[in-house]
Every structure is written in structure tokens, then in C-alpha cells.
Amino acid sequence: MQGTALELAFGRGALPLNLPPKARPTVLRKAELPALPDGVAAIRNAFANPVNSAPLAELAKGRKSACILICDITRPVPNRLFLRPMIEAMIEGGIPAEEITVLVATGLHRPNEGEELAELVGDPWVLDKVKVVNHFARDEHDHVDLGPTATRGTPVFIDRRFVETDLRIATGLVEPHFMAGWSGGRKVVAPGVAGHQTIRTFHSARFMEDPLAVQCNLVGNPLHEEQLEIVRKVGEIYALNTVLDEARNLVFVSFGEIIASHLAAVEYVEASTIIEVPRRFHTVVTSSAGYPLDKTYYQTVKGMVTPIDILEPGGTLIIASECSEGFGSHEFREAQARLVELGPERFLATLTAKTLADVDEWQTEMQLKPMRVGRIQLFTTGLTAEERRITAVEIVPDLDAAIAASLARYGDDALAIIPEGPYVIPVYRERQAAA
The missing domain is CATH 3.40.50.11440 (LarA, N-terminal domain)
Structure with missing residues (x-):
């Protein structure tokens, strides 16, 4: 499904993407639905x-x-x-x-x-x-x-x-x-x-x-x-x-x-909303759907989880989120700090025996899902240095450069772009050749 609007929802606006000349983007959007006139x-x-x-x-x-x-x-x-x-x-x-x-x-x-x-x-x-x-x-x-x-x-x-x-x-x-x-x-x-x-x-x-x-x-x-x-x-x-x-x-x-x-x-x-895609990608670029969902890093995790079905194992998922309000609750901050301290496997082991989850640690648990599949990179204009450290993902200062580096890393010029983040659900469906 090819698209031409190369930008990501970001805050109350959009981030334009400037891709390398050889890049072959597949833009994944919801099917267009007619707005109600009144x-x-x-x-x-x-x-x-x-x-x-x-x-x-x-x-x-x-x-x-x-x-x-x-x-x-x-x-x-x-x-x-x-x-x-x-x-x-x-x-x-x-x-x-x-x-x-x-x-x-x-x-x-x-x-x-x-x-x-x-x-x-x-x-x-x-x-x-x-x-x-x-x-x-x-x-x-x-x-x-x-x-x-x-x-x-x-x-x-x-x-x-x-x-x-x-x-x-x-x-x-x-x-x-x-x-x-x-x-x-x-x-x-x-x-x-x-x-x-x-x-x-x-x-x-x-x-x-x-x-x-x-x-x-x-x-x-x-x-x-x-x-x-x-x-x-x-x-x-x-x-x-x-x-x-x-x-x-x-x-x-x-x-x-x-x-x-x-x-x-x-x-x-x-x-x-569910968009079938005939292949997986080494590079997936997405967003946290812009305002209000990208106000915090807590909500940003949703945008990391929803596209993982089309991420090639070992590939790179790049997400843009403004995080204008910062990180999220202090409980979520503590859970993320534990993730960084313990690592994914030991962190998950601390959760499995609990009948009641600690407040907001479940979002950290959800972040483990994309981390199991590939490399996660975040572009944001928010978050302090310490908050960036406890995201447990790689922070990239330049979105276009991160995309170019990912394409070069895998020697694959194809990439998926999901402008509206978690509001679009791409699923991998291998298309059968006609008999």
C-alpha cells in the first residue's frame, strides 16, 4: 500500500520525513472513511x-x-x-x-x-x-x-x-x-x-x-x-x-x-483499521499518534507495541513522540528504572507471581514485547536526561538520520511508515500466488 504523505503525527502538528533517494516507503494508513456532514x-x-x-x-x-x-x-x-x-x-x-x-x-x-x-x-x-x-x-x-x-x-x-x-x-x-x-x-x-x-x-x-x-x-x-x-x-x-x-x-x-x-x-x-501487509520490514517508522496520546512516554509505549507484527525479527522500530508532559506517573518511572537495573528477563520474573500488579508497571511489561522482537529507537523533544535513560530504548537526536542509518544497517531500502501510530494495526499476511 503505497503512500505519498511522508510525515508523522507529532504533538499538535506533524514531523516531515526526508528519506534517502533510494528509500522505498510503504505508508500504512487507515482506510479513508467519510466524515459525517453534521x-x-x-x-x-x-x-x-x-x-x-x-x-x-x-x-x-x-x-x-x-x-x-x-x-x-x-x-x-x-x-x-x-x-x-x-x-x-x-x-x-x-x-x-x-x-x-x-x-x-x-x-x-x-x-x-x-x-x-x-x-x-x-x-x-x-x-x-x-x-x-x-x-x-x-x-x-x-x-x-x-x-x-x-x-x-x-x-x-x-x-x-x-x-x-x-x-x-x-x-x-x-x-x-x-x-x-x-x-x-x-x-x-x-x-x-x-x-x-x-x-x-x-x-x-x-x-x-x-x-x-x-x-x-x-x-x-x-x-x-x-x-x-x-x-x-x-x-x-x-x-x-x-x-x-x-x-x-x-x-x-x-x-x-x-x-x-x-x-x-x-x-x-x-x-x-487492520491493514494487511504482505511482508515484514527491517525498518518500521511510526508515531504515538500525536496529541493527546503523545503527551507522555507512558502512552508512547502503545505505539511501540501495535506494529510489531510487521517488524522483521532483529529489525529496528523507530517511534516519534513529543512527550510534551514528560514521562508519566512516578510509579511508571520507578518501574522503568527497575527495568534498566534488572534487564528484561529479571524484570518480568518479578511480575509473574503477583496477583495485583503494582500501579503502572504493566506499561513497562508491555514495552518488553517490542524489545523481544528488535531494536527500539525513540525520537522526542521532551524528557530529561534521566528520563531518557530509563526509557530503556535508544534515543535518536535526528529522525531522518536514524531512518537512513537503519536502511543502511540492513542493506534494505524498504521501510514501513505508520503516520498515525497505534490507531493503525498492520498485520503480516503472506499473499498466496494465484493458482
Whole structure:
């Protein structure tokens, strides 16, 4: 699949690539999807024509309270388009505005506050009209214990504000997720508003090392199966699911029962996201998808994991990520320091016996996957010298020079370029010769 736009998403802009004259790039992008001409109209239509549920206007009738989950700042969800019409429908249905809560599903990420919260919500009317608050996974008294899952014994603690409300709605973006298969839907509930015990169980080596806990796979994926059991434990939940194109335009929206409406969005986006490639490459160049995903090194790891199926063993994966906000949590920093101190094998050995993973060390565990395949290089304009050291990957000061050096190293002028990083899933499929 040949392309001509030689640039990578980086921060709020793009990095142009200047390749050697003999380079033969294969540019891998999502298939083009038509943007919806009127996003708000499409959202209202989804409310009126839901998947496996009554319309939103009917759902709101007779309810005394509502809780709407939104993703945190690391996901470019178009909250500005749907929150107001959703809340207006609730108020028109008789739910008092003071009984409507917008809850930021932070998981174990930091809270979004101040100007960042205003950016996340995207509509001053919402901030003025209803409560907008953050989830705090470590505040144990704020969660309801729903008992362990039957299948794998995962402890289930969910934010009380969501469990105890009359009308529950999760909202989010459906895109590939390197552990849970796909983001959105049930994932916004758990780990989104789950307690730390639930999240740390999800992210233990028992789940992370399962070969079915990978991007774009829901069949037999232990994380997905636990999430389904958890949302059924909570009870009646609805979801608004969005799909965006590379320019962050809304291309699809579904609303309805949380499991069915999420699957409708997955079905829509799957074929355009998984890109079959007939060969592997010694040089793969990718990004962390730009802002907001490339704000931290923690999120950057996702872009290292998703393309490894097309990286030739022993090859070089070069990733560009601004890391404008730095490294990530102090727990992640500590995990990375342990990786550098112990090395990959000994680090992994410290994880396998744990029932509860330490906070954020799972992202370090995920970084081991591309490190097992080949050489990882990072181009960034962020991070301190010490932070760069504990990335445990090679830092390159010049992206173009790193690409040229990789092509020369293997004597192979072919390379794969993935401008949008982890939002595109390339898979190696050897094409059979025609009979």
C-alpha cells in the first residue's frame, strides 16, 4: 500500500520525513472513511435510533439521577459534540440538572482539572449546568464492592456515583487497544471507573502475558471477557460510541445497550483499521499518534507495541513522540528504572507471581514485547536526561538520520511508515500466488 504523505503525527502538528533517494516507503494508513456532514445531527439520530435499547428520551423518563462517563484527556473523544444534547435530553425527560454527574473515567491516571478539564469537556454550558468530577481509583470508600467475577476471580470495585445512579451512560472512542482489543464501551466502566484492586488485577502478568490479550481481538481475550462480566454485574448500562478519522472528524456514532452498541462500532471500524501487509520490514517508522496520546512516554509505549507484527525479527522500530508532559506517573518511572537495573528477563520474573500488579508497571511489561522482537529507537523533544535513560530504548537526536542509518544497517531500502501510530494495526499476511 503505497503512500505519498511522508510525515508523522507529532504533538499538535506533524514531523516531515526526508528519506534517502533510494528509500522505498510503504505508508500504512487507515482506510479513508467519510466524515459525517453534521456530527450533532448524527448524534441526535443515534439517540433516537439506538442499538438494543429504547431511545434516550424514553430512557430519561422517570429517572431521578444520571451519571455520564467520559474518557480522560488521553483520548481525543468529541465530548463537545454530544454532552450537551445528551444532558438536554435528560433534563427534558425530567432528570434535574443538579442530579446529573459527568464523571471522568481516569482509571489510575491523574485527574483532569482546571483548563485541562475545560478542554476535555469542550463546552462551557456543560460545566455550568451539571457536576463534572474525576474518578479516583485509590479512594476505596468511593467504590461499591460487587464481588469477584465468577470466571477468573477479579475483585470488582466500581465508583459509587456510577453504580448508585438511576441512568448510567458510558461514552468513548472506539479504536484499537493493545491489551483489551478495542477501547470504548465496557472499557470505560472497567478500568475507567474501577477501584485500584480491579485495575491492578486486570494488569497483572496473568492477563498481560495471555497471547489473546492483544489489539483488535475480542475472541477469548481475558480482559474483554472480564469487562463483559463486570458490566453485567453493574446492571443496566448504555453507551455512546464514536469513531474518528485521521483528522479527528466524526465518522460514526452508535448509542444503545453498552455491549451491543460497542460491537456495532467495532464492526464499523475494524476493516478500515487492520491493514494487511504482505511482508515484514527491517525498518518500521511510526508515531504515538500525536496529541493527546503523545503527551507522555507512558502512552508512547502503545505505539511501540501495535506494529510489531510487521517488524522483521532483529529489525529496528523507530517511534516519534513529543512527550510534551514528560514521562508519566512516578510509579511508571520507578518501574522503568527497575527495568534498566534488572534487564528484561529479571524484570518480568518479578511480575509473574503477583496477583495485583503494582500501579503502572504493566506499561513497562508491555514495552518488553517490542524489545523481544528488535531494536527500539525513540525520537522526542521532551524528557530529561534521566528520563531518557530509563526509557530503556535508544534515543535518536535526528529522525531522518536514524531512518537512513537503519536502511543502511540492513542493506534494505524498504521501510514501513505508520503516520498515525497505534490507531493503525498492520498485520503480516503472506499473499498466496494465484493458482
